[in-house]
Amino acid sequence: MNAHEKDEQHAQQRRAIFDTIPLPAFIVDEDVRILDFNTAAAPMLGADPAAALYRRGGEVFHCLHSETAGCGCAKPCQDCVIRRSVNRAMMGVATCQELHEAELRGSQGIVSISLLVTASLLPYTETPQVLLILETATETATPHGASARR
Numbered sequence: 001m002n003a004h005e006k007d008e009q010h011a012q013q014r015r016a017i018f019d020t021i022p023l024p025a026f027i028v029d030e031d032v033r034i035l036d037f038n039t040a041a042a043p044m045l046g047a048d049p050a051a052a053l054y055r056r057g058g059e060v061f062h063c064l065h066s067e068t069a070g071c072g073c074a075k076p077c078q079d080c081v082i083r084r085s086v087n088r089a090m091m092g093v094a095t096c097q098e099l100h101e102a103e104l105r106g107s108q109g110i111v112s113i114s115l116l117v118t119a120s121l122l123p124y125t126e127t128p129q130v131l132l133i134l135e136t137a138t139e140t141a142t143p144h145g146a147s148a149r150r
Contacts, residue, residue: 026132027122030090031072032057032083035129044134057082057132062105082132085119089130095120099137 001009018025024041026034034052042049045060052060058071058080065074077083081100088096100115114137122129 021133023133023135026057026134028057028086028130028132030086030128032086032132034060041134061102064103064105064110067105081117082115082119082134085117086130086132089119089121090128092121 018036019039021038022040024044025038026041027036028034033054033056035054037045037049037052045052056066056071057063058066058077063071065071065076065080068074069077071077072080072083081098082102085096085098096117096119098117100117102113102115104111104113116135116137118131118133118135120131122131
């Protein structure tokens with residue numbers, strides 16, 4: 001097996017591990033732009049999950065605050081647990097875990113959701129990236145109407 005084949009095999013193994021995580025997991029950059037997501041995250045992203053790529057999390061998840069100024073630009077974004085957790089992970093703080101009460105615009109109106117947010121800096125990436133896991137802490141509806149439960 002040559003070096004290219006080994007690299008491809010390692011990439012496939014990493015993908016398989018990422019997709020077996022049973023919770024919605026995302027790889028994001030410093031501005032919480034979604035660079036990748038696992039299989040469990042796809043239902044949170046609507047009918048066309050690939051359309052979420054390279055967009056900020058608040059826009060993808062239909063955060064009410066992102067509607068007015070864009071994700072990361074509204075005054076409440078300064079206190080956003082997701083954004084703060086990603087920033088802390090980027091600064092090298094060990095895995096961050098925090099509860100977040102989010103208000104999202106769902107297909108049936110405004111949805112309040114409790115999330116356990118986990119963020120951890122990924123090692124060995126060309127540019128800094130964070131593994132972001134969003135676990136529902138209560139039974140609720142996702143922004144796109146699917147039921148989610150912890």
